[in-house]
Amino acid sequence: MSRRALSDRAFRLAGYIALGLCLCVLGALLFAIAYAGLKAVSFDFLVMPSKDFGAAGGIRWQIIGSLLMAVTASALVLPFATALAVYRADMARSARVKRFIDLSVFSLNGIPSIAYGLFGLIVFVNILGTGLSWFVGSIILAMMMMPTVTHCALSAMQSLPSGVRENGYALGLTRRAVITRITLPQSLHGIVTGLMIGLARAIGETAPIMFIATAFSGVSLPSGLQGPVSTLPTHILALAQQATNPDALRNAWGASFVLIGLVFLFSTAAFIARTRLNPYSERL
Amino acid sequence: MKPELKLVSAQTPPAAITVTDFSAAYGDVNVIKNISLSVPEKSVTCLLGPSGSGKSTLLRSLNRINDDVAGFTTKGDIHIGESCVHKGFTDVTRLRAKAGMVFQTPCVFPGSIAANVLFGLKGRKLSKIEKAQITEQSLRAAALWKDVSHRLSAPASTLSVGQQQRLCIARALAVTPDILLLDEPTASVDPVSAREIETLIKTLSKDYTIIMVTHDVRQAGRVADRAIFLCDGEVIEQGPRDHMFSKAALPKTRTYLLEEFCDC
Numbered sequence: 213m214s215r216r217a218l219s220d221r222a223f224r225l226a227g228y229i230a231l232g233l234c235l236c237v238l239g240a241l242l243f244a245i246a247y248a249g250l251k252a253v254s255f256d257f258l259v260m261p262s263k264d265f266g267a268a269g270g271i272r273w274q275i276i277g278s279l280l281m282a283v284t285a286s287a288l289v290l291p292f293a294t295a296l297a298v299y300r301a302d303m304a305r306s307a308r309v310k311r312f313i314d315l316s317v318f319s320l321n322g323i324p325s326i327a328y329g330l331f332g333l334i335v336f337v338n339i340l341g342t343g344l345s346w347f348v349g350s351i352i353l354a355m356m357m358m359p360t361v362t363h364c365a366l367s368a369m370q371s372l373p374s375g376v377r378e379n380g381y382a383l384g385l386t387r388r389a390v391i392t393r394i395t396l397p398q399s400l401h402g403i404v405t406g407l408m409i410g411l412a413r414a415i416g417e418t419a420p421i422m423f424i425a426t427a428f429s430g431v432s433l434p435s436g437l438q439g440p441v442s443t444l445p446t447h448i449l450a451l452a453q454q455a456t457n458p459d460a461l462r463n464a465w466g467a468s469f470v471l472i473g474l475v476f477l478f479s480t481a482a483f484i485a486r487t488r489l490n491p492y493s494e495r496l
Numbered sequence: 497m498k499p500e501l502k503l504v505s506a507q508t509p510p511a512a513i514t515v516t517d518f519s520a521a522y523g524d525v526n527v528i529k530n531i532s533l534s535v536p537e538k539s540v541t542c543l544l545g546p547s548g549s550g551k552s553t554l555l556r557s558l559n560r561i562n563d564d565v566a567g568f569t570t571k572g573d574i575h576i577g578e579s580c581v582h583k584g585f586t587d588v589t590r591l592r593a594k595a596g597m598v599f600q601t602p603c604v605f606p607g608s609i610a611a612n613v614l615f616g617l618k619g620r621k622l623s624k625i626e627k628a629q630i631t632e633q634s635l636r637a638a639a640l641w642k643d644v645s646h647r648l649s650a651p652a653s654t655l656s657v658g659q660q661q662r663l664c665i666a667r668a669l670a671v672t673p674d675i676l677l678l679d680e681p682t683a684s685v686d687p688v689s690a691r692e693i694e695t696l697i698k699t700l701s702k703d704y705t706i707i708m709v710t711h712d713v714r715q716a717g718r719v720a721d722r723a724i725f726l727c728d729g730e731v732i733e734q735g736p737r738d739h740m741f742s743k744a745a746l747p748k749t750r751t752y753l754l755e756e757f758c759d760c
């Protein structure tokens with residue numbers, strides 16, 4: 213066998229091994245959580261409020277709390293991230309400004325989530341005196357999602373066929389019209405994908421909202437912007453700490469299963485959005 | 497008005513575009529060097545010249561689409577009719593609607609054929625009937641109506657490349673320009689479609705002032721009423737086609753037109 217064919221084979225093999233490992237990890241995780249979690253999950257589990265600090269009852273308010281924060285965070289991040297991406301793609305002219313935006317987005321992405329949590333605690337709760345507030349938690353989550361959404365939106369905008377904008381300008385469209393009729397609709401898939409990936413990550417976060425937005429148990433819907441909610445991740449954390457109580461552990465697995473289901477839902481939505489909403493996807 | 501001027505305008509049609517002492521640069525690199533030229537109304541003027549001679553740059557200065565290129569600067573005047581391109585049009589979008597542009601590679605927008613034709617009009621309030629009329633007129637003018645009248649709502653991306661280029665022309669016509677700027681409009685289409693587009697350009701020149709960049713000297717011979725020979729940012733010679741393609745032309749022009757070679 214020639215050297216070329218040999219190295220070709222070696223790379224192929226390495227690829228298969230890597231893929232296999234990846235699938236093993238995913239499979240093991242899903243199996244463990246499904247195996248332990250499905251024992252707890254039932255219709256009642258999904259719709260009943262929890263009792264006994266979570267050891268009994270369901271996770272109604274935790275699901276609602278998680279979704280409320282995630283949806284609010286998305287609504288908050290969407291205009292900012294889109295505006296930043298549009299500015300970077302269609303308006304910023306100086307190379308230095310562009311580099312600065314890229315660098316900021318990348319650094320923001322690298323900040324550990326606990327740092328966001330501390331930032332929220334110090335700035336909002338201590339300095340601004342908001343007290344525990346789910347809305348402040350959503351703001352923090354929105355800040356965490358910002359780099360992901362911006363990056364995905366920007367990539368989509370930058371990968372539009374060269375010339376689409378120029379063709380728009382040549383027809384006499386204003387810059388605003390080019391942005392609203394060409395850039396935004398044609399990169400919608402990137403914006404939605406970014407939002408869904410961001411959501412999938414944000415909904416599983418504990419650290420950034422632990423100090424500022426959530427309570428471990430005994431809360432239902434907040435009456436305004438203030439007041440905590442209960443979320444799935446914090447609920448799981450609280451349950452998992454009651455290591456001697458088998459009911460609490462079982463429900464922790466159950467809640468994890470539901471959480472993973474939600475993440476999976478958002479990831480799938482991201483996957484679908486990426487191709488379905490892309491006007492050029494069939495042509496690529 | 498002075499009598500001499502009248503005499504001149506009696507001989508040649510009035511100039512739709514006049515370029516006076518015009519220079520253009522990307523950063524420090526001067527690519528158009530103090531040129532002057534005029535383009536008569538309702539005719540085809542071909543811009544000829546070797547690669548890099550500044551043909552596209554000149555064309556893209558006429559509708560100021562190069563304004564968006566970082567570092568692009570110009571000196572001198574371009575007049576379209578009576579108005580100066582730079583000072584006369586405070587709203588550059590009006591200039592661009594008046595001088596439609598079609599590029600080398602056809603670029604259709606996602607969406608239907610009809611939507612593409614109407615793309616430049618989306619800001620205006622039009623009734624369904626008006627929209628249908630504009631669509632039909634523009635497609636007929638671009639010699640595409642017969643090919644697509646039965647599938648106006650099909651995606652524009654399903655058209656052949658040659659048809660897409662004619663759709664781009666129809667799209668430019670829909671915003672009712674006076675001038676068409678064509679930058680190598682047949683460069684990316686097959687020879688048969690190229691001939692169709694040439695015929696179309698010839699027909700359109702009855703109603704529009706057309707400036708067309710082309711590399712194909714024989715194409716210029718077929719469609720041009722006038723030709724401008726540009727080399728290294730300077731106008732070597734300009735004049736009616738028959739003059740440019742005859743022995744009376746400057747030696748440099750003749751060499752380029754015969755051998756597509758230029759030593760400037």
Ligand SMILES: Nc1ncnc2c1ncn2[C@@H]1O[C@H](COP(=O)(O)OP(=O)(O)OP(=O)(O)O)[C@@H](O)[C@H]1O
Binds near residue numbers: 527545552565
């Ligand atoms: N955006 C730009 N930035 C810097 N220089 C440019 C830019 N566009 C064109 N140039 C330079 O300007 C000169 C003229 O370019 P132009 O595109 O006008 O030539 P052309 O005559 O259209 O050539 P071709 O026939 O190959 O299309 C070239 O030397 C080119 O490298």
Ligand SMILES: [Mg+2]
Binds near residue numbers: 551552553679709
């Ligand atoms: Mg060119």
